[in-house]
Every structure is written in C-alpha cells, then in structure tokens.
Amino acid sequence: MMAIIPATWDMYDMFQAVIQAPAYHLIFEALLIIWIFKLMFSKAYAPNKTILTEKEKEELIQEWQPEPLVPDVPDDHPVLQAMNNNIISGRPDKVMVINGKSVVNMASLNFLGLLGDESIEAAAQKALSKYGVGSCGPRGFYGTMDVHLELEERLAKFMNCEEAILYSYGFATIASAIPAYSKRGDVIFVDEGVCFAIQKGLIASRSVIKYFKHNDMDDLERLCIEQQKEDKRVPKKAKVTRRFLVVEGLYAKHGDICPLPKLVEMKWKYKLRIFVEESFSFGVLGDTGRGVTEHYGINIDEIDLMAACLENAIGGAGGFCCGKKYIVDHQRLSGLGYCFSASLPPMLASGAIQSLNIIIDDPGMFGKLRNNCTLIHEKLSKIEGMRVVGDPVAPIKHFSLSEPSDDRDLDNRSLEKITQEAMQRGLALTPARYLEHEEHNLPLPSIRIAVNVKLTEEEIDTCINIVADSCQAVLSKSS
Known part of the structure; x- marks a missing residue:
C-alpha cells in the first residue's frame, strides 16, 4: 500500500501540471503527438512504376532524336x-x-600605329632569345619572370599609382577583377552600355546588378536613392553590403566618354567604390595618354580600381589593373584570370615596355x-x-x-x-x-x-x- 502512494502522487502532480499549463502549450503538444502518429502509420510514398514492353521500348528509342552539339550555322554567315x-x-x-x-x-584598333614599330619588334626579339616563347605557368607557379615585374612597375609609375598587376589576356582582366571584390549580396551600379567583358565579370560576381541608362547621371542617382531607402529599411543587411559603380572610360560600343567628374561626385555622395575600364581610353585620352582621369584632370586616387588591356593603343597583348597596393595585392590571391592563366609571354611584356618608352618620349x-x-x-x-x-x-x-x-x-x-x-x-x-x-x-x-x-x-x-x-x-x- 505504501508503494502505491508515491505513484499516485506523481500522477496527481502531472494532472495539476496539465491543468496549470497555458492553452497554447497544450495545443502545440497535441499537434506534435498527432503528427508523430501520422508519420508512424502513414505509408511511404512509392511512385507508380510503368512497365514498358519490349516493343514500346524500341519505339521510344527510334523516336528519340539527339539535339545537335552546336546550332546550325549557315555557310553565308x-x-x-x-x-x-x-x-x-x-x-x-x-x-x-x-x-x-x-x-x-581603318579596321584594326592600332590607334597609335605602334604595331609595326621596329624598336618594339627588336625588344620582343631580344626577349624571345633570352626567355623563349612562353612562360608555361601561372604567375604564382613559376610563371613570374623579371620582365613581368618590370612592366608592372613601369605601368604603375606611368599611371601614378602605387601598384599594377599584369594579366595575360585583355578580356579576362576586368572580367576577373570585378568578381575578385564584389560577391553575392553586394550591389553593383553599371552603365547599360558597358562592354561584353564587364558583363561577364558581373555575372561571375553573382552580385545584385542595377543598370542605369547610358551616361545618364539622373538615372544613376535615382537608383542610388532607391538603394538608400532599401538600406534604411533593412539596416542590418546594409552594414555588410558593399556598393560598386562600374563604367568605361571610353565606351567601346558607343564611342563616347563617361562623365567622370559627376561619377566621382556620386561616389562620395552615395559611398560607392568606382571601377573604370579603360581599354579604349588608355594610351588615347589625355595630353600624355594616361586615360580618362587625365582627360578630365582628376586625381587617379579618386578611382578605386582602373583596368585596361594592352591590345589596342599599346599594340601588344594582355591587360593590367592599377590602384592602391592593398587593392591590387588582393587580385594576386583572388583574380581568377591572374591565378590560373599562364602568364604573359615575356617577349610581349618586353614589347609593351618599349611601347611605354615611345609614348613617354613622344x-x-x-x-x-x-x-x-x-x-x-x-x-x-x-x-x-x-x-x-x-x-x-x-x-x-x-x-x-x-x-x-x-x-x-x-x-x-x-x-x-x-x-x-x-x-x-x-x-x-x-x-x-x-x-x-x-x-x-x-x-x-x-x-x-x-x-x-x-x-x-x-x-x-x-x-x-x-x-x-x-x-x-x-x-x-x-x-
């Protein structure tokens, strides 16, 4: 009899706890119990299997037509x-x-006529005899040669920047630089007239892309104001969201120049990082060919990153980015076109150095x-x-x-x-x-x-x- 009394008191305590528990707690526990019983006694899903006869299998095989590996291209393309x-x-x-x-x-982009310069060819031939044809490796894996470092130093000095980084392919330069900095969740404001290389870099970044009308600063400001409202609505997200502005110095698809003074003003007003792609303005605009910053008389330190290829005015191959040292060094670790592509052939780097000499001297x-x-x-x-x-x-x-x-x-x-x-x-x-x-x-x-x-x-x-x-x-x- 004495052994039964503690069990009775335990049941009494449980009954009192149930009576005193909040109603929402009881309802939640009841739903959990019902859901557990449903899982225990419900049948596992098994889709209906369709058994085909041998004749039906043969008919399906005969009807199947593979898609072409590439679309048909007319011979008169x-x-x-x-x-x-x-x-x-x-x-x-x-x-x-x-x-x-x-x-x-009037078809080749040989703006400065350096393609047939004999001194450039002589410099390339001399490098060919010393280094061979190619480097056979990326810059971080025994692909860096002294001539690469010399060209990077010369480009940084020419552009009045702390440091420059050399890429072996012009198209990959800006396409690698953008995703090296802008990641998923970041916001990039982009002129809708940018070149295809920039577009590929935007896709690779997986960022939020917001296009504004070509060279339309009012439309850009509209997008910036909308972003400010969004940041105020979600301040926690805004703290970790970086905002970039990507433009071309001279637009390849339109032949016009970006309004850089207004863009710099917008940069400081709305706290943007500005990237300028200068493949068609480097070696062209300005009194000494230093590009759109010299054209407008703007200090290049106002630009967070400048990228250009060496395949137009310079008459060579590859590309480069320049800016602050800590910004450029980041690309040496995360710029895919830099990390995983074989470095620029040394003879082309030597030719580019001689091209810079000609530009500076004349x-x-x-x-x-x-x-x-x-x-x-x-x-x-x-x-x-x-x-x-x-x-x-x-x-x-x-x-x-x-x-x-x-x-x-x-x-x-x-x-x-x-x-x-x-x-x-x-x-x-x-x-x-x-x-x-x-x-x-x-x-x-x-x-x-x-x-x-x-x-x-x-x-x-x-x-x-x-x-x-x-x-x-x-x-x-x-x-």
Whole structure:
C-alpha cells in the first residue's frame, strides 16, 4: 500500500501540471503527438512504376532524336565569310595586304600605329632569345619572370599609382577583377552600355546588378536613392553590403566618354567604390595618354580600381589593373584570370615596355591623334544617309544608318555591303560584331571605324571619299 502512494502522487502532480499549463502549450503538444502518429502509420510514398514492353521500348528509342552539339550555322554567315575571304598577309599596319590587295586599314584598333614599330619588334626579339616563347605557368607557379615585374612597375609609375598587376589576356582582366571584390549580396551600379567583358565579370560576381541608362547621371542617382531607402529599411543587411559603380572610360560600343567628374561626385555622395575600364581610353585620352582621369584632370586616387588591356593603343597583348597596393595585392590571391592563366609571354611584356618608352618620349602623338579623330568625325558627319555617333576626340567611331529600319538583319546586310564596296575601292572597314542573344543592351548596327595616328590629311580625305562613294553606291540600290 505504501508503494502505491508515491505513484499516485506523481500522477496527481502531472494532472495539476496539465491543468496549470497555458492553452497554447497544450495545443502545440497535441499537434506534435498527432503528427508523430501520422508519420508512424502513414505509408511511404512509392511512385507508380510503368512497365514498358519490349516493343514500346524500341519505339521510344527510334523516336528519340539527339539535339545537335552546336546550332546550325549557315555557310553565308558574315563572320565565316570574313574569315574565309579576308586573309591578311603581313602586319595589319596603316596599310595592309588583304587577299593580295593593298588597302588602307581603318579596321584594326592600332590607334597609335605602334604595331609595326621596329624598336618594339627588336625588344620582343631580344626577349624571345633570352626567355623563349612562353612562360608555361601561372604567375604564382613559376610563371613570374623579371620582365613581368618590370612592366608592372613601369605601368604603375606611368599611371601614378602605387601598384599594377599584369594579366595575360585583355578580356579576362576586368572580367576577373570585378568578381575578385564584389560577391553575392553586394550591389553593383553599371552603365547599360558597358562592354561584353564587364558583363561577364558581373555575372561571375553573382552580385545584385542595377543598370542605369547610358551616361545618364539622373538615372544613376535615382537608383542610388532607391538603394538608400532599401538600406534604411533593412539596416542590418546594409552594414555588410558593399556598393560598386562600374563604367568605361571610353565606351567601346558607343564611342563616347563617361562623365567622370559627376561619377566621382556620386561616389562620395552615395559611398560607392568606382571601377573604370579603360581599354579604349588608355594610351588615347589625355595630353600624355594616361586615360580618362587625365582627360578630365582628376586625381587617379579618386578611382578605386582602373583596368585596361594592352591590345589596342599599346599594340601588344594582355591587360593590367592599377590602384592602391592593398587593392591590387588582393587580385594576386583572388583574380581568377591572374591565378590560373599562364602568364604573359615575356617577349610581349618586353614589347609593351618599349611601347611605354615611345609614348613617354613622344607625347605629341596624342595631339595628332585627337586632330585626326576630330577631322574624321567632322567629315563622316557630312555623308548623306549616314550618321556618326560618339565623341569627336574618340579614336573608335560607330558609323550607322541615319534612318535604321525595323529589320536588324536588313540593316546589317546593308552595312556589310558598304564595307565590301569600300574594300573593293581600297579601304578596310568592319561592321561592329556582337553576341546578339547575350548582350545586355544591344546597340544599333554600325560600321566600326578605327582612327590611326599615322594617317595624313590627304589619306583621310581619300578614305572619307571612299566611304561616301560606297554608301551612295549601296544605299541608292536599296532605295
């Protein structure tokens, strides 16, 4: 009897606890008990298996058609035709030989005419004899040679920066630099007119991308104000969110210059980190070719990161980034194009060093280039039925139909015919090419015209006459 009393008291205590427990607690425990019983007695899900006969299996196999590894490309595709029909013999200098015919070259991006410089070739040949053809390794794995360090030092000194980092491929430079800093959750404000390399870097960063209208500072400010409101709404997230602003110094797809003074003002006003891609402004803009910062007279320390390729004005290969030492050093550990690509061939690095020597010793070439750009821009704008877009001092110009149709393919064919007609008359031009289904903001079809500092006024007049006659011959037939 005495042994039963403690058990009775325990049950009494449990009963009292149940009575005194809050109602929500009892309901929650009851639901848990019901859910446990449901799991214990419910049947495991087993999908219905369809058993096919041998005849049905054979029919399915016969009906299956594999998708092609690559989509069909027509034999008359303009790019394939250009590869097969326009074969260059020798250097693509101011005058080059295509299919055995000598033509003036306004297609290659050889703005400073350094491609055929004998002193650059001599420096490259000397490096070839000393180092061999390639490095056969990334910079961090026995791919760094003294000539790479010398070029980085020279570039940093030329751009008045603390340090520079060298990439072996121009396209990969900005495409690697962006994801090295901006990560998932960060916000990047980007001009919708940026080049394809920047677009690939944005995708790789997995950040929140906010495009603003091309060179439209009011639209950029609108996006910044919206972001400020979002930050106030979620302050905890705002503390760990970094904000970047990515633009081009000279836009490859439009031929115009970014409004850098206003961009710098926006940087400080809205606490942004600004990246400037200068592949088409480095070695072009400014009194000494130092790019868009020199063009506007802005201290380069206002720019968090500057990137450019050495494949246009310099006439070499690869690219570089420059800025503060702690910023550049970060890319040596996280810039994928730097860490995992074989380093720039030493002979190309030696050629780039000699190109810098030429630029420093002859700053007058930049005034000559600006004069040629302005003159060509003025003369192109007078051709009937066509228009030239971009800044007059830009060495890359887009020449398009003044009244484009609604059919993009038709406009592309018309421009292609103009370039073919110009080729027959002794001038090499090229239509602007894009990956049309991958570009964020596809510009209008155009002919891309590259200005060379070596062109004389007489040669410019001859080239403009060829362009005008070619346009008239093609447009008169289509009208």
